[in-house]
Amino acid sequence: MIDNSINELKQVGTARAAKLNKLNIHTIRDLIEHFPRDYRDRSQIYKIGDLTPGAVNTVRAVITTSAQAVFSGSRSVVRLRIQDDSGVLFIVWFNQPYMTHVFKNRDEYIFTGTVKEIKTNSEKITLEMQAPEYEKWNEGETLSGGRIVPIYPTTSKLGQKTLRTLIHSALQMAEDIEEFLPENIQENYNLCSKGHAVRSIHFPESEEDFFEARRRLVFNELLCSQLAMFQVKGKIKKIKGKAIDQPVDSFIESLPFSLTLSQKKSLDDVLEDMKNTYVMNRLIQGDVGSGKTAVAMAAAFAAISSGHQAAIMAPTEVLAQQHFKSFSTAFESFSIPTALLTGNLKRSEKNQAYKGINSGDTKMIIGTHALIQEKLDFYNLGLVITDEQHRFGVNQRFLLSQKGNAPHILVMTATPIPRTLALILYGDLDISVIDELPPGRQPIDTYYVNSGYRARIHSFIKKQLEMGRQAYIVCPMIDEAEEKTLRAVNEYAEEIAEALPGIKTACLHGKMKPNEKYNVLDAFSKNVIRVLISTTVIEVGINVPNATVMLIENAERFGLAALHQLRGRVGRGLHKSYCILISDTRSKTAITKLKAMVQTSDGFALSDIDLKLRGAGDFFGVRQHGLPDFKIANLYKDITILKDAQEAAKELCGKEPPELLNEIGRFFKFNPKESPPVL
Secondary structure (H helix, E strand, O other): OOOHHHHHHOOOHHHHHHHHHHHOOOOOHHHHOOOOOEEOOOOOOOOOOHOOOOOEEEEEEEEEEOOEEEEEEEEEEEEEEEEEEEEEEEEEEEOOOHHOOOOOOOOHHHHHEEEEEEEOOOOOOEEEOOOOEEEEEOOOOOOOOOOOEEEEOOOOOOOHHHHHHHHHHHHOOOOOOOOOOHHHHHEEEEEEEHHHHHHHHHHHHHHHHHHHHHHHHHHHHHHHHHHHHHOOOOOHHHHHHOOOOOOOOOHHOOOOOOHHHHHHHHHHHHHHHHHEEEEOEEEEEEEEOHHHHHHHHHHHHHHHHHOOOOEEEOHHHHHHHHHHHHHHHHHHHOHHHOEOOOOOOOOHHHHHHHHHHHHOOEEEEOOOHHOOOOOOOOEEEEEEEOOOHHHHOOOHHHHHHHHOOOOOEEEOOOOOOOHHHHHHHOOOOOEEEEEOOOOOOOOEEEEEEEHHHHHHHHHHHHHHHHHHOOOEEEEOOOOOOOOOOOHHHHHHHHHHHHHHHOOOEEEEEOOOOOHHHHHHHHHEEEEEOOOOOOOHHHHOOOOOEEEEEEEEOHHHOOHHHHHHHHOOOOOOOOEEEEEEEEEEOOHHHHHHHHHHHHHHHHHHHHHHHHHHHOOOOOOOHHHHHHOOOOOOOOOOOOOOHHHHHHHHHHHOOOOOOHHHHHHHHHOOOOOOOOOOOOO
């Protein structure tokens, strides 16, 4: 019954079903799992004589006269008189003449709305409630008053009262809300039954009842998420790997800089893992410019020195090319053959790259998703590195690991992720954090201004250019948009040419061909191009120490993580650097975000703010991981429940009852008997 179509509800016809479908409600289960977004406490019912003018009140009274409509031109006013033993109240609707047919004399109703004092022609004060929510009183069955009332996410012409009625009917039909948690888990973690939780989340009898229901439903989502992750990640963790035990001192000494203590600690963690017989499964998490790539290079050097190949997969062609340049330079003195493999290479170039990789002649391979293509076979892959891991799904990492017969796995991200979210995304990975910047990194002064400052900013950029520096300008669009307030790269290039005559500028965006992008970046890195007008393709991996200005137009259009990454493109040299955010937004959330950028350069602090503002679903694009859309869990608020769910997941992993496997399958929308979720 619970998985039957919503059309089986008496109140649902074709038109109403279409509206429910817009909310992704297709079955009875979907309907009862359409959880409230808020609540109104209407449990306090007042006598008419005790009503507070100017406030929202809930009153229960008897209808004493039939509703009457008065017309004035095209306007109608319907008045209804209600009464209890303490006084009289008038209920008023404007331009809703049909309300005269709704109520019957002597029936008892509950009304909720704002009460006003109205002075009549005779100077008498009467009480009036305009267009309230109403419901016929039926003790124990009333849904919109006399209780804590749910408020739902909804769509056009599907009112709250209608949704409450439909969900109440669905709950009466859904007698088969199955329990999937073992009794010992429910008892150990003090959880109510699923059936009680689903009913009480909609119509709680008290605050305690609500919190008990919410805790169980949040626990459900986090537990299913963790167990599904374990199913996929566990495949890697249980595999025996290649023991790699090679010194890297000579490589470290060849670098033109010294490692920070934090880098050394992370490298020690990696090298220790690689000595073991089981595959390494480690995440290196560090802020922008903290030096994760140097640690990855050293790890690759160890793998190659032991006779294996190493591969690094980057999310974009631009970042892959940047890595290729860095690795080639670092490994040149050790005569380590390095190859670049991306989807945009010519067929002849790909075939040549395949040949070197297949034969084992190529030791270090840098690429994009092309590395997980079926045609590519590694000779002896010992280490897999994925950069900017938050842009890859777990399965993509798993596919790359399968290419090499159990290689060690090193995951890197320059996007600081709050601990709460890291527990979900990387629950089984050992985590190393690089939490200090290399010596010489300049602090970046950040400013948030409106568009009225643009001319002054262009003058400031001109002064920086006269000092020999360079500048980035980032726009949200490539071409001029219908929304004229958004700045576009191509349009802005013309504007800058006028503001900075004689200055060499260039555009960079995703529609350009790979070789065009490379040529522009190469010219910018050589200071031939002085100002680069770009989209967010420069967000990660671009390293031009001479660039000192990052100007971001329509800054409200970017997430905090993207803004922080963009800011990290400057401050990489010896010169004072600046990040300027231009926005005319009036959104309180956007203003909070932009002010946070000004107030802190701590990526982890910003990530906590981002998670709070945006929730987990959109956080850094984590939907690409295959994370489900949590209906009720909030990773910012529910860290305590998350810890309990993780402990329970460890207890249940590999011993899940069939009912729990089915619940995980529904949660991730896959058949647990056929395959794990695509994460």
